[in-house]
Amino acid sequence: DARVTQTPRHKVTEMGQEVTMRCQPILGHNTVFWYRQTMMQGLELLAYFRNRAPLDDSGMPKDRFSAEMPDATLATLKIQPSEPRDSAVYFCASGPNLAGGADTQYFGPGTRLTVL
Amino acid sequence: GQNIDQPTEMTATEGAIVQINCTYQTSGFNGLFWYQQHAGEAPTFLSYNVLDGLEEKGRFSSFLSRSKGYSYLLLKELQMKDSASYLCAVKEAGTALIFGKGTTLSVSS
Numbered sequence: 001d002a003r004v005t006q007t008p009r010h011k012v013t014e015m016g017q018e019v020t021m022r023c024q025p026i027l028g029h030n031t032v033f034w035y036r037q038t039m040m041q042g043l044e045l046l047a048y049f050r051n052r053a054p055l056d057d058s059g060m061p062k063d064r065f066s067a068e069m070p071d072a073t074l075a076t077l078k079i080q081p082s083e084p085r086d087s088a089v090y091f092c093a094s095g096p097n098l099a100g101g102a103d104t105q106y107f108g109p110g111t112r113l114t115v116l
Numbered sequence: 117g118q119n120i121d122q123p124t125e126m127t128a129t130e131g132a133i134v135q136i137n138c139t140y141q142t143s144g145f146n147g148l149f150w151y152q153q154h155a156g157e158a159p160t161f162l163s164y165n166v167l168d169g170l171e172e173k174g175r176f177s178s179f180l181s182r183s184k185g186y187s188y189l190l191l192k193e194l195q196m197k198d199s200a201s202y203l204c205a206v207k208e209a210g211t212a213l214i215f216g217k218g219t220t221l222s223v224s225s
Contacts, residue, residue, distance in 0.1 A: 033212055042217035043159070043203065056212060091158060104149070105213060107158035 002026045004108035006092050012114045018080040021111045024073055025094030032075045033093040033105060034060075034067055043091070049075065050097060082115045089113070120216035122204050127222045128194050136189045136219045138204030149213060150178050150189045151203040159203055162189070191221075199223045 005024045013019055025032050034046040047057035047067040057067060064086075066078045079086055089112050093105040119141040128134040140148070147166040151159040165171055165180035165187060177190040191198055201218040208214075 031212075035215075043215040045212050045214065048212045103147075103207060103213070104161050104164060106161070109158050 006108035016081040023075040023092030029094035031095040035091040144209040149205040
């Protein structure tokens with residue numbers, strides 16, 4: 001049963017600290033997405049990659065957020081320094097990027113981040 | 117950019133039928149997705165429409181009208197476990213999915 005995995009599942013940190021979230025996409029999927037979900041804003045796209053290359057990170061605050069794919073099995077999202085307004089659930093999703101646009105995304109369980 | 121609208125909340129009773137509407141404004145439309153998200157869990161894929169018409173999958177059906185920028189998700193024979201948030205998402209060519217804010221459905225007995 002192939003799944004997207006994310007670590008950690010929960011993270012509580014203090015303002016100013018660095019936070020690193022990790023994601024392992026489903027094997028064989030070549031698109032990876034990072035989303036942030038809050039009650040107020042819903043599910044917002046932060047960044048996405050195809051074949052490990054960043055295609056769109058316009059939704060990400062560049063001054064403190066960075067997203068990378070060191071290899072095909074690992075995607076990372078870093079926040080440095082973290083702020084209380086970054087408190088949210090961060091989801092990673094991967095997709096097979098099928099021809100014709102049926103780009104179904106499969107979501108990981110999320111990282112619930114609380115910045116105090 | 118894209119603008120996706122769906123009702124914030126809906127309520128229904130077990131055994132009933134409910135229709136959740138979604139309207140969108142976009143360019144280069146390349147498909148519409150519906151996802152289900154239970155509280156505290158990740159969104160899970162329900163359906164995909166790229167052509168006009170109705171796609172049926174068990175108790176769930178999804179309809180699309182591209183000319184009207186309109187879709188709906190139809191849930192039949194509602195069960196308590198259908199209480200969840202339902203997210204409409206639109207894909208433009210060459211971009212990732214953009215999600216609406218979701219409709220929270222509460223099913224009561």
